[in-house]
Amino acid sequence: MREKREASEPVVSASERLLFGGPLRYDMGWNQHADAFLTLSFRAMLTRLPGMLSSSLRLARQADARAARVVLAAEAGRGVAQAVSLLAVNNALGRLLTGPGIEQRLRAAAPALVVMAAVSLVAALLRAASVYATGRLEPKVERVATELYLERAANVELAAIEDHAFHKLLDTAQYGARSARHMIGYSTRVINAMISLAAAAGVLTVLHPALLPLLVTMTLPSAWSALTNARRRYESFHTWVQHARAGQLISGLLTEPAAAPEIRVHGVGPFLLRHFRSMSETAEAEQARLSRLAARTGLIAAAWTGLATLATYATLGALLLAGTMALAVAGTAVIAIRTGAASLDTLVLEINQLHEEALFVGDLQRLYAAAAERAIPAGGEPLPEDPKEIRFENVTFSYPHDEPPAEGHQAEQHPAGGHATAPPATVPHPAGERTTGERATGERTTEVRPTREHQPGAGRGTGKEPAGVEATGKDPSGRPAAGGRPAATTRRPAGATPRPALDDVTLTLPLGRIIALVGENGSGKTTLVKLLAGLYTPDRGRILWDGVDAARADRRLLAERIAMVAQDFKRWPFTARVNVAVGRSTAPMTEERLATSIAEAGAEDVVADLPRGLDTLLARNFSGGHELSGGQWQRLGIARAAYRRGSILIVDEPTAALDARAELEVFEKIRALAGGGQTVVLITHRLASVRHADLVHVLEHGRLVESGTPDELLSRGGVYAELYSLQARQFTARVPAPEPG
Ligand SMILES: Nc1ncnc2c1ncn2[C@@H]1O[C@H](COP(=O)(O)OP(=O)(O)OP(=O)(O)O)[C@@H](O)[C@H]1O
Incomplete structure (x- = not known):
């Protein structure tokens, strides 16, 4: 209880209070899942398991049906191999422990030993097949899901993109494709663990009915410890990551070119550095707290496992002494309990992970549905071939407006651009701090989930901000500022109706x-x-x-x-050639059309001054990239519109x-x-x-x-x-x- 309170109370450092007026919070879609993940019981997760597995299977079949079949068949085969292997062990032990001379006993055990070797070989081959097919499946699943995501996102009405609720869903769903990929691996491991657990449990029940409860008793402590630590880490993520992010924001400011002149002239460097240190120390304290708790849980689990192991061996000894169990059976039981315990352990963890990923895949599916509803309608009446005029008749239009922020969330801000976009690249998603095969020892490997900045379509600009919203987190080109710098948002007073x-x-x-x-x-x-x-x-x-x-x-x-040169037309991070030709990307890119458009816009000098002419990359943040001045960009923008020939x-x-x-x-x-x-x-x-x-x-x-x-x-x-x-x-x-x- 104390621990829960400790974790859920955010520690706001004095630096954070001074710089951001309170805890710095980004509005990120995945936050929605914090509670869902923390409040769900393991039983509820088990109930949802069939649904999650079938959703993985559907995705896998969609991406590569053959590979999906190979994975399923290989995992089922491995389970059967494990059961056969345990029975062969039992047989071999029985022959080795009873009989006249050692030579005859060895000879009698030989067939079972051969079966064991053959089964191990088959299991190894099946494992290789499963690993290969899973490896093939995962990237395909991610690609299929990402393509669908991007295709649907690019096809919705502009109003949807500017709608805060839809944009939030878009943000949340961006993790769905990666989660869909992860679900394949987790599902494979869950299926494998279930089959091998069933094999071990089946063999144990055949050997002696008392052995099954022993298996469960031995496994529970490590499963409990792994789950407790995973949940604690996840919960803590929501407490400290925001603060860590505040520190990262400061480190970004210290190195970004836009802030560099003021940092030097006004001497802001030491001021920011001092606050960076103070915020980092807060995050370090949280890490230390987590490690302390993990060590304590690990110790409790180890003691519990020790006692359970003692009880298991005592029971086996008692059964042997009472003559109700043969020595060979006891030997097999020890092996089966160990295998079964490992499978149960894996099962608990992997279901946990699978559930978490399934939440994000669920978002992706919700996005698919919402995007289909808000898609630009296909088809319609043809327009007159050569119209004489366009007439606006009593046209009224209002922008949809956002609800004012809830009380107490005045510090909740969006990363640059006025709309929620992506978390800063350096901040891992909670599921990104993924545990692969975590055990009570607390050992884990981590993988950082990439954020949208690394994905196609990063930093979507929407042009204008919603009424009354002032975006300050953009660089002069309108791109979101580096590092997901938050934009201060000011809003209309609650209740005021905006003018159309x-x-x-x-x-x-x-x-x-x-x-x-x-x-x-x-x-x-x-x-x-x-x-x-x-x-x-x-x-x-x-x-x-x-x-x-x-x-x-x-x-x-x-x-x-229509050809349009908007006020904030897109400055694509591509070559000058593409920046012009993108005006009509469906037309063949001819030198003649490019030259004419550039001349029509009076942009010949702009292109002539570029180090590699039209092939110059127009993005200074890439190697060999070149930046244009605002006026030069404007000419290229006009050339793009001329190229379109609308x-x-x-x-x-x-x-x-x-x-x-x-x-x-x-x-x-x-x-x-x-x-x-x-x-x-x-x-x-x-x-x-x-x-x-x-x-x-x-x-x-x-x-x-x-x-x-x-x-x-x-x-x-x-x-x-x-x-x-x-x-x-x-x-x-x-x-x-x-x-x-
Ligand atoms: N995407 C948007 N979401 C919400 N409100 C918007 C959006 N774009 C513009 N507005 C609001 O609509 C009103 C008209 O804006 P609009 O951009 O059409 O004016 P404008 O005449 O082009 O202005 P400017 O000369 O500054 O470019 C303004 O009150 C503006 O704040």
């Missing part, structure tokens, strides 16, 4: 023209183009392509027509990172694209650049407030004219001369 991002908007986008969307920050411009691109569907109202409602249209065909080009803040000359040039290029018949939907705050637009829509607080040509809007003297003159004044206003003296 778009509120009853009715407007027309004439195709083949340049249309500018203008308005202050947060007025709904980006939201409008995301609806146009089919990334969201309106809550109310319709988006009509010459009368065809986009909500009923084939979404894939709609996307085919009929509607959406450009969101294309010149934000450009100098004055480059800005002019980019607008020229964009105008030229429109000259080729492409529709350009341009979002910009630089109103001087809007002069060439055919039509300007002005948004304010999600509502359309003005529409017209730039000249019409200027002469109207409304919001546009006001914003325009504000900007113009910045250039003409005289800077007050400094006061003399």
Whole structure:
């Protein structure tokens, strides 16, 4: 009881309190399983065993049916071999211990000895077959499960990705594939242990009915000790790992380039180092506590096993003395009890592990189901071949909003990006600290479960953060900061209903023209183009392509027509060539198309300056990688959109990172694209650049407030004219001369 209280009370170091205002907590999906694992009784685990085994089998059959059959047959064969071997031992002992001379006894025992040798050989061959087939199966199972995971995740609506609950499931389920792989090994060992236990128990029962209870008595202590330590470790994980993570966060900050200048100029290094030491010491204390408890449990188990062994041998002796058991049978019983005890021990541990893995595979299956429900619908009406206009009719759209955090969890934060993503790479998953064949001695081998940062699709960026959420954990490229740096989250007060991002908007986008969307920050411009691109569907109202409602249209065909340079377009960690050609990854990658797109975006100089031209890897954190400036990236982004050759080009803040000359040039290029018949939907705050637009829509607080040509809007003297003159004044206003003296 004392021990439980000790483990569940988090020790928050003074450093943690100072730096994070309390315990630093990441919101990680697998946390959900802490309680499930700790509260489940061993009996309940046994009840669930058939379900878990059949789920493993299903996965195995899906991945490689032949290998699955080999494993099953080999394990069953090994069990039979063990029973036959025990019976042969009994036979051999019986012949050796009774009879006239030693030579005749040896001769009589010879057939049984030959059987033993043959059975050992067969068992060894079967084991080899099982090891080989399991080794083949495991990676295939993981691949099949991962592919399904990635495929489904990539195919859900953007709204699902931005939905906190779905994202949490996505996070939890990321461990499922690895768990599915582990389940194969555990299932094999469980099946093997069950069969050999049944063989030993069967033989013992045949030999003498009193032997079976002795087997159980001898095994229980070590199984109890192993289980207790595993649970204690798991429970402790939830107590101290968060603190260890806080320490790792500090060590990450001390080495990351972004923090380096301030660490040096402001002398933050010693300050952080001091707190790093203090946090590490807290984690060390927890490790010491665990080791102390493990040693104590090990001792208790050893004493219990010793007593049980003594009782076993005393019973065997008594049976021998009473003449109710032959010496040969007693000898066989000792061997069978030892084998059976080892099998039972393995069984307890492996079922434990299997259960834990099954929880994560369960998440994966839940994700598959949820992702299927939220998948982008396939099929739909075709869009008109050459539409004249797209019309927004009374369109209203609100972003789904998260519930405010529960009381007392104000320090609970997500790793970078505002959404829960992955735990930092250096922190093992509890099941990652896996025990392989743990015994009461406390010996174990550990394996660290890789986190999403190591997996394809790592660091998914979602573009914008939910209303009122401010993400601070991104590097300038929008990628999650290294080490899963937590983002401070601030939220809307509880109960406040957010304003719709778009509120009853009715407007027309004439195709083949340049249309500018203008308005202050947060007025709904980006939201409008995301609806146009089919990334969201309106809550109310319709988006009509010459009368065809986009909500009923084939979404894939709609996307085919759109090329988009978003504000935070993806900077793929690939070569420059791929960064452009990824605009239309289904098209053959031709040099001519690449060169044309690069020229259309005015990105020739950017490519010419790269050390290996188009083959330069654009990711500084890899060897040979190169980093571009914001403006250079922006040009490549436009080249990517040009490469796509969509009929509607959406450009969101294309010149934000450009100098004055480059800005002019980019607008020229964009105008030229429109000259080729492409529709350009341009979002910009630089109103001087809007002069060439055919039509300007002005948004304010999600509502359309003005529409017209730039000249019409200027002469109207409304919001546009006001914003325009504000900007113009910045250039003409005289800077007050400094006061003399
Ligand atoms: N993914 C999102 N989840 C929740 N709310 C969002 C999301 N994206 C935008 N919003 C909110 O919707 C409103 C409109 O945002 P939007 O990005 O469309 O404005 P904008 O006019 O493009 O702004 P800016 O000029 O700053 O780019 C804002 O209140 C914003 O906070």
